[in-house]
Amino acid sequence: MKTKKNPLYTSVTSILLATASTLAQPVLASSIQGFTDADERAITIYKSPSCGCCQSWVEYLEANGFKTKIVNTNSLYEIKQKHSVPREMASCHTALINGLVIEGHVPASDILAYLENPQFNIIGLSVPGMIQGSPGMETGKKEEYQVIAFSANGQQSVFREYKDY
Numbered sequence: 691m692k693t694k695k696n697p698l699y700t701s702v703t704s705i706l707l708a709t710a711s712t713l714a715q716p717v718l719a720s721s722i723q724g725f726t727d728a729d730e731r732a733i734t735i736y737k738s739p740s741c742g743c744c745q746s747w748v749e750y751l752e753a754n755g756f757k758t759k760i761v762n763t764n765s766l767y768e769i770k771q772k773h774s775v776p777r778e779m780a781s782c783h784t785a786l787i788n789g790l791v792i793e794g795h796v797p798a799s800d801i802l803a804y805l806e807n808p809q810f811n812i813i814g815l816s817v818p819g820m821i822q823g824s825p826g827m828e829t830g831k832k833e834e835y836q837v838i839a840f841s842a843n844g845q846q847s848v849f850r851e852y853k854d855y
Contacts, residue, residue: 694730730788730805731756736769737783738762744783747795747826754798774842790814795824800837800850811841815849823855 733751737744739762748758763769769784773791781794788805791814804815816838817824823832832855839849 700844713807731802733757733785733787733792733801734759734760734761735783735785736761736763736766738764738766741782743795743820743826747783750825752796756798774813775816776840776844776846779814779818779838779840779846781816781818782820792816794818795821796828796837797825797852803840804839805850809839811845812839813842813845814840816840824852 692718701761733756735744735748735751737748737757737760748760752758766782766784770780770793773784773786775784775791775793779793783794785792787801790801790804790812791810792801793814795817796815800815804812818838821827821833822829822834824835834851834853836850836851838846840846
């Protein structure tokens with residue numbers, strides 16, 4: 691006895707099988723770039739090709755277990771705008787890690803601490819300006835500084851302070 695397959699059943703089955711195979715092996719933009727979402731230490735850094743302190747911060751992150759991807763650009767202003775970095779939070783480079791914006795010479799321990807315990811509405815951490823003594827800016831002089839958490843609506847709060855470090 692030969693049975694006829696319902697065309698609707700066949701179409702639904704095909705869609706479900708196609709969806710299941712897509713879900714089984716997702717293609718993520720991050721994995722295309724060599725990173726996986728499971729790697730919480732994968733960070734993309736946008737910096738000027740000629741900035742030495744930015745390169746020092748990259749090396750500092752790598753020494754602290756981060757997997758870095760460098761994007762040299764002369765369009766940092768556009769990158770900061772695209773990721774809602776407030777003007778007063780700006781520094782010499784902008785980085786992205788797991789949906790978080792890192793602006794400037796933020797210590798590796800603060801990045802990890804934030805990722806372990808994210809705060810509602812916070813889109814980024816910043817060390818505004820070029821603070822002597824912050825990671826990548828080790829010149830022998832140590833200035834006090836703060837790591838600032840900021841939200842897309844402009845709110846800011848102190849995440850951590852460095853006074854006697």
